[in-house]
Amino acid sequence: MPSPHPNPLVRMVLLGAGWLAIVLGVLGIFLPLLPTTPFLLLAAACFARSSERFYQWLISHPRLGPWFRDYLDGQGIPLKGKVYAIGLMWMSISISCWIVPIFWARMGMLLTAMLVTIWIVRQKTRVIQR
Structure with a gap:
């Protein structure tokens, strides 16, 4: 810490x-x-x-x-959490892009979503022990 x-x-x-x-x-x-x-x-x-x-x-x-x-x-993010985070993020970004008519705002939201998606995918995936 x-x-x-x-x-x-x-x-x-x-x-x-x-x-x-x-x-x-x-x-x-x-x-x-x-x-x-x-x-x-x-x-x-x-x-x-x-x-x-x-x-x-x-x-x-x-x-x-x-x-x-x-x-x-350092154990990573569960696959279910990655799918949930990416799916909800893209759903909310899509709705926001549909609502917001400003081109640059849409591009900013889409760029942010793409970068966050790449970051989440590159994180270690935690294997859940059953």
């Missing part, structure tokens, strides 16, 4: 961003267009630089920890 940022103002901003990411991640459990895992990873990254106590709480949380603990431990 990295050491907390030396600037107290930066630590407070990171702490606030971490809690906002937790809220969005929990909402993502129930709302199909919000991704859970990236928000929880963001929260873990923010807490790692702002509060060791909240970082430890998050990664050991019985409900939230399993969403990303294996990824942080």
Whole structure:
């Protein structure tokens, strides 16, 4: 775990961003267009630089920890999680591109979706033991 940022103002901003990411991640459990895992990873990254106590709480949380603990431990992302993340992302990007009439916004969304898809596919795939 990295050491907390030396600037107290930066630590407070990171702490606030971490809690906002937790809220969005929990909402993502129930709302199909919000991704859970990236928000929880963001929260873990923010807490790692702002509060060791909240970082430890998050990664050991019985409900939230399993969403990303294996990824942080270097075991990878389950294939089902990759398919789910990529599928929902492309569905939401497609709907957004259909709604937003601005060409450059559409191109930005599509480029972002392509880059995130490449990143997800290149991540190690966790083999689930049965």
